Amino acid sequence: MSPRQTALRFIAGRPLSDCIAAGRDNILTLRLLAALLVVFGHSYIVAPDASLADPLNRLLPRTHMHIVGVMMFFCISGFLITLSWLRRPKLLRFLRARVLRLWPALILCVFAWAFVFGPLLSDGSPRTYFASGDVYAYAFGNASLFRLYWNLPGVFTSNPVPQVVNASLWTIPVEAALYLGVAAVGVLGLFRFRWLLSLGIAIAFVALVLLPMYAGSAGALRVEWLGAVLAGFFGAGSIACLLSRHVPISTPLMLLLVLACGCARASALEAPLVSLAICYFVLWFAYVPRIPAMPRGFDLSYGTYLWAFPLQQTLVTAGVRDPLALFAIATPIVLLIAALSWTFVEKPALHLKDDVRWRRRVATEPA
Helix, strand or coil: CCHHHHHHHHHHCEEHHHHHHHCCCCHHHHHHHHHHHHHHHHHHHHCCCCCCCCHHHHHCCCCCHHHHHHHHHHHHHHHHHHHHHHHCCCHHHHHHHHHHHHHHHHHHHHHHHHHHHHHHHCCCCHHHHHHCHHHHHHHHHHHHCCCCCCCCCCCCCCCCCCCCCCHHHHHHHHHHHHHHHHHHHHHCCHHHCHHHHHHHHHHHHHHHHHHHHHHHHCCCCCHHHHHHHHHHHHHHHHHHHHCHHHCEECHHHHHHHHHHHHHCCCCCCHHHHHHHHHHHHHHHHHHCCCCCCCHHHCCCHHHHHHHHHHHHHHHHHCCCCCHHHHHHHHHHHHHHHHHHHHHHHHHHHHCCCCCHHHHHHHHHCCC
């Protein structure tokens, strides 16, 4: 191969489908990076000095570190959940796997805060605390995802973000709804029409999110649009999976998108270009860098995401004032909690996603 051909191949990259087929990825590391970005961004939200902005927000005024982390999560999820259905289009197994991934760790977290840490941190007596219906509404409402509750009696009442125990939980019902959407599309057989389905997802996102958002705010990301925007990132990951043969994974293209984001700083183009760069970064980081695998396949991302915000609120109550100090102290603690959650809750639960009786029957059948 000539130097020119080598250079052109480097610029063009390789199809995403080839990357998937190679069987090597950095997805666990990528998910943990997304979780830590959320922790870092939230350190500036819950810290006493609300005038401070996270470094990414200072560089790109329409962008926030924790929002980028959540967007990455949803793009990864859209890609992986769609790939999961395409590989094994079995509805009951798909739903069982999703339930076992979301709920055990979630139930542990909300019940631990409602019944263990909440009464310890409340400024009222245990008797007053447990007499309040808010405790049970918090535990069972958040665990069911039907209605989220943010407050526990007397907990974090004097914090700069008062009474909010776990602001990160709001994304989980959105995630669960999108899982059901993938299942519905799969049952209807729409994944056979990959180009039409991808076009439909893109049109829906533009019509329902981008056009109204730009009409009202000149490209700024408004709070009321966040759920729909995250659904759009999920859809982008799904489109990348469906059209993986036609998606090039290229380092020069990644760098070009980063440069474009810098040039569009503080303009109406910043939000869409940053969104595109985030989606492409997810795919690029998943398959291009040569990064050592997470030890023993630990997936610390979900536990980190669930436990970080209430831990940060607790540290602020204890007197941690600086965002960087808050991040530095919270990170090793929450990673330890996430490791325990993965080892004793999440990993054992995921082992149940395949029907044990079916596996035993297959194992005893003659080859």
